[in-house]
Amino acid sequence: MNKKSKLLIILLTILSLVGSLLAGCSNNNSEETAATNQTKQGSSSDEPVELTMFVDATWYPFQEWKGEIPELITKATGVKPKITVATDPKQLSLMVASGDLPDIVLSFDFQLMSDGNISLPYNEIFPKYAPNVKFDPIKELVNTVDDGNYYAIRNDFSTEKEWKENPYAHMMVPGLALRQDILKEIGNPEIKTLDDLDTVFEKVKQTHPDMTPLILNPNWTRQFFDAQFGATSGGFADQDGKLVYYLRQPSVEKSMLYVNSLYRNGYVTSENFAYTNEGQTEEMMMSEKGFGYSWTYSGADRLNSSAKDFKFVNVADPLSPNAKIYNTGVGGLGMYVTKNNKNIEATVKFLEYLYSDEGWKLAQWGVEGKDWVWNDKGYPEFKYDPQNMDTLKEKGVYWWGVPTESGVGMAISSFKEGSETTRQGEQYSKIIEFNPAIGMITPKVDSEESIIKNNIDEMVKTEITNVYLAPTEKEAIKAYDELIAKAEKIGMKDLEKWANSLYPDLKKNYEELAK
Structure with a gap:
């Protein structure tokens, strides 16, 4: 073999090796791109992302993520939570101490969960994964802790302005x-x-x-x-x-x-x-x-939903010129993204939907047009009995909306012309004084x-x-x-x-x- 032939063989070998390396890199890049795209979408085209969720409330009526409404939320978000409900009030504290935490925790324990060693700050993960989400500055304030972060936007809180803009939303008293x-x-x-x-x-x-x-x-x-x-x-x-x-x-x-x-x-x-x-x-x-x-204030209506031979009415009017309701609340149930979370982007997309107007209404009220309609005056009218727990469990409606609904959202759900709840709510709304600064002192x-x-x-x-x-x-x-x-x-x-x-x-x- 002459010198020229040897050089040709060496050159072809090198080209073959380079081609193999490039093909390998191409395959690896394709796999990484597919994995990245799957994460961005929240799930593959076939299977939703499964996220573990612990509900820190032994009384919570929904033990599973099932029913028509949860399925629609999963379809919209690509996320399917795997639910565990607390069996003991101290269970979450033990989980925190051991570090054995799920992806998401639903809890009323704001002080325990608002800790950078346990949870991820909303003010960091939302700008990164859902930059279009803007929470009300007052809601950010009342959830901010000493380290300058807020780890949840707790439910059942609305600003005084929101209450005054919604005449059919009457605060629970x-x-x-x-x-x-x-x-x-x-x-x-x-x-x-x-x-x-x-x-x-x-x-x-x-x-x-x-x-x-x-x-x-x-x-x-x-x-x-x-x-x-x-x-x-x-x-x-x-x-x-x-x-x-x-x-x-x-x-x-x-x-x-x-x-x-x-x-x-x-x-x-x-x-x-x-x-x-x-x-x-x-x-x-x-x-x-x-x-x-x-x-x-919903006591009479709730009793009436069970009573057969008699009915109840509320004492709707305040009974003293000194009567007053002090609203110092800053919210209750929070959805915390733990540091153990295995898919932060999918979790934020899930929360983004539940905090959206479309999301919390679907989760709490059901499908618009089918389960409820919006009255022209500005409140929902239901086509099912929202007081009937069997109906709520079958549909999977209301309770999965509760973690992200506002105070106004919860209150307007109870509005019904002529009901005892509404009759009292109309009177007591006149004597409410707001001061959430007090509620922030915990x-x-x-x-x-x-x-x-x-x-x-x-x-x-x-x-x-x-x-x-x-x-x-x-x-x-x-x-x-x-x-x-x-x-x-x-x-x-x-x-x-x-x-x-x-x-x-x-x-x-x-x-x-x-x-």
């Missing part, structure tokens, strides 16, 4: 439902004051001695009466520009003493204060053991302030019945004073001092944005 047939029996007396209410209870006690005039829902024991005296039922209250813990309000003392008077007059029973399950008290109303029932987990607050709240749970069940008003006042003394000993003044160190700046920031 405490309510008092009364048996309509018995009211008629005793002459449909006027109920304009607490004295009027006492008179009605006394008539029921006389005419129906086997019936308890008032049954208190264990989760809504005093809230209706707090509202009549203009009191905040928990947390902090603004008193002349300074924050005090709610126990210190003179209006709270008056409300507690009023509940004591209900007991002393025989309108509520001592057994009522031992109930812990609202299902117990609701069943008592259904079995005709009670005339009045303290619950929410102690960090395991901080000194958190320990003080928890200890005070636990003490109140065990000691409050000493006020309610006192045999005389004098002894009820003494029991209330002892309650305050114990709270002081635990550290209530230190808690208030800490809160007031934060309040001025938070209030200023909120008021500037609310202008």
